[in-house]
Amino acid sequence: MIRKRPQSGILPDRPTVVVVGGGFGGVECARALRKADANVVIVDRNNHSLFQPLLYQVATGVLTDSAIASPLRRIFERQYNSTVLLADVQHIDISAQTLHFEDGTFAWDHLVLAAGMENNYFGNDDWAESAPGMKNLAEATRVRARILEAFEQAERAFALGHHDEVDACLTFVVVGGGATGVELSGAIKQLAVDRIAGGFKALDVSRTRVILMDGGSRLLSGMSTQSSSAAQRILESYGVEVRLNTSVTSVTPEGVVASGDTIKSKTVIWAAGVTGSPLATQVAEQLGLSPAHGGRVSVNPDLTVADKGNVRVIGDLAQLEDPKTGADIPGVAQGALQMGGYAGRAIARELSGRSSSGKITPFKYRDKGMMATVGKGRAVLDAFGLHLSGFVAWLVWALVHIAFLINIRSRLAAIWSWSWAYVFNDGLNELIIKPEKTAKKEDSDSA
Ligand SMILES: Cc1cc2nc3c(=O)[nH]c(=O)nc-3n(C[C@H](O)[C@H](O)[C@H](O)COP(=O)(O)OP(=O)(O)OC[C@H]3O[C@@H](n4cnc5c(N)ncnc54)[C@H](O)[C@@H]3O)c2cc1C
Incomplete structure (x- = not known):
């Protein structure tokens, strides 16, 4: 069977999935949507996706910048339903379903917030x-x-x-x-x-x-x-x-x-220390949630937020208890990748009408371990x-x-x-x- 390739560009007659943040979670999510009949729009304030765990090697001169970062436009070059927008998202309006940049407003049907964390100086x-x-x-x-x-x-x-x-x-x-x-x-x-x-x-x-x-x-x-x-x-x-x-x-x-x-x-x-992107607080407040620990957003087991089935928060910004351990899923690359893949597949299923049974398989975190270099x-x-x-x-x-x-x-x-x-x-x-x-x-x- 010959599979039809999704058409490229932002087309008015198909739904728009906006992924805010092109880090581990955002990229994985957008990739999981590659076959969806949708406009998949990745918005990031930087033109690259960054492998943060190796930042310390750039800071100490071992690696060059380009060894740990890749332009988002390159990553999505062959994903025909994708569009990359270099923009700083200043505000998200949940009820109007829009993103606000410095120079305009962009509408979405599905939102995936994957904007990660910022440095936290604890009030100093x-x-x-x-x-x-x-x-x-x-x-x-x-x-x-x-x-x-x-x-x-x-x-x-x-x-x-x-x-x-x-x-x-x-x-x-x-x-x-x-x-x-x-x-x-x-x-x-x-x-x-x-x-x-x-x-x-x-x-x-x-x-x-x-x-x-x-x-x-x-x-x-x-x-x-x-x-x-x-x-x-x-x-x-x-x-x-x-x-x-x-x-x-x-x-x-x-x-x-x-x-x-x-x-x-x-x-x-x-x-x-780190704290969640201010966008997380905006979303939580608009949905009547109090911000979770570390400026994150409490998400449902399927990573949607409150009663909004078309709003998902993933990666470091998502606060979700792992039923296996009783602890929150840690803010690590593995968690973001797994949530990104899960959210992308869930949206793709929904858009294709395959999730109409209403049965939702909750997100399951697979802990693959932790490590750190020491000298x-x-x-x-x-x-x-x-x-x-x-x-x-x-x-x-x-x-x-x-x-x-x-x-x-x-x-x-x-x-x-x-x-x-x-x-x-x-x-x-x-x-x-x-x-x-x-x-x-x-x-x-x-x-
Ligand atoms: C120095 C450092 C070392 C780490 N070491 C490890 C490690 O060894 N192992 C491990 O598993 N994890 C490590 N982590 C954590 C890991 O990098 C994160 O868990 C992971 O990056 C989270 O992915 P994410 O997609 O949620 O967010 P991120 O990867 O942080 O991506 C967020 C993206 O959103 C964009 N963005 C943010 N705000 C806006 C806005 N307003 N408008 C537009 N774009 C926006 C950013 O530019 C960024 O590209 C480390 C993190 C750091 C900082």
């Missing part, structure tokens, strides 16, 4: 300038510039005899002991000790201090206690200072105050009741990440970069790129 938004987070490529590039600049500043201060400045330049504080904080602190230490030390002739940058702090009693609180202890042990053997039960009370360009202790540092990085060639892993740490865990981590990168180009780029970094202790992207305005201002300041 003024800390953001001194302690950037790492949720997108722009932020990771900024963090990379800050890290590399700190080493440059240290060498300059040393050469100029400003010895009191050197220690603050060579002290890096990472706030938040989840996967991002653990991976980033190990990678900064590795950058200093293994990769760039040889290029600094005046100064011994291998004496760099990396302090990882967390308010809780263990690192990687989402993983097993075995993995938490192993991660801490490996990081400490590497020279990272781990401070637990430590609350940050102030962040300034000079450093942090944490549990009463003042630490002078030119580079503070925020990995302490060079080492990782911790919890999967299927197993707890691994060390090189074997890192190998599994590397294979899984390669498999989940979005396309063959990204996979080859990652394999090449990791092999190069592993063998030659060299990163592929150790460039400081500052926005032109900052660069010009700094030039005129120093003139």
Whole structure:
């Protein structure tokens, strides 16, 4: 039988499914709709889909931006019923079934909200300038510039005899002991000790201090206690200072105050928390729901919201209890991918009239495990009741990440970069790129 190819473009005589957010969940959802007789419109404020778990490697110069991101237009090039719109969604009107951009309004018949999370400074938004987070490529590039600049500043201060400045330049504080904080602190230490030390002739940058702090009693609180202890042990053997039960009370360009202790540092990085996109709060409020924990939206077992069968929230933004564990489905890539596929298939079935029996199979989360890298060639892993740490865990981590990168180009780029970094202790992207305005201002300041 020859299957008819869906027509391309936004056609007026078929329903429009809008997917807000082209991350893990949004892309998977739109792909699952590839055969639907619908206009599948993917809206994102960035022109690319990003593999966030590897952002820390962009921030520490191991991978280039394009190894972990792919243009949405490329991803959907061959999906004939799809349209990609580069737009920042400012408002969603549920009753009018419209999205509002800065320059216009767009109507939908089905909405899938997959807009993910934003950095959360827990009411201290003024800390953001001194302690950037790492949720997108722009932020990771900024963090990379800050890290590399700190080493440059240290060498300059040393050469100029400003010895009191050197220690603050060579002290890096990472706030938040989840996967991002653990991976980033190990990678900064590795950058200093293994990769760039040889290029600094005046100064011994291998004496760099990396302090990882967390308010809780263990690192990687989402993983097993075995993995938490192993991660801490490996990081400490590497020279990272781990401070637990430590609350940050102030962040300034000079450093942090944490549990009463003042630490002078030119580079503070925020990995302490995230909160839902403001679009989630808008949707929840319009549907009379109170926002769920972390700025998310409570969804029904089929990922629809309240009594709106044509509104779905997926990925990090969806709050849904896993009946198997009694805990919320975690905000991880696996959850977003699985929800995206489920939501896309459900809409496709509905549009084809195949779900008229009214019987709904609830979304089921399949937990495939958690892992995090800890310095060079080492990782911790919890999967299927197993707890691994060390090189074997890192190998599994590397294979899984390669498999989940979005396309063959990204996979080859990652394999090449990791092999190069592993063998030659060299990163592929150790460039400081500052926005032109900052660069010009700094030039005129120093003139
Ligand atoms: C640094 C970091 C490390 C991580 N490490 C891991 C890990 O090791 N393992 C793991 O499983 N998970 C990890 N995660 C979590 C994982 O990346 C998320 O669970 C996953 O990305 C969620 O997918 P999503 O589709 O819900 O949202 P996202 O992937 O965040 O996608 C949201 C999309 O929505 C777009 N968007 C947001 N607001 C708007 C708007 N107003 N208008 C238009 N577009 C908008 C964004 O540009 C983005 O493309 C990590 C996350 C981060 C930030």
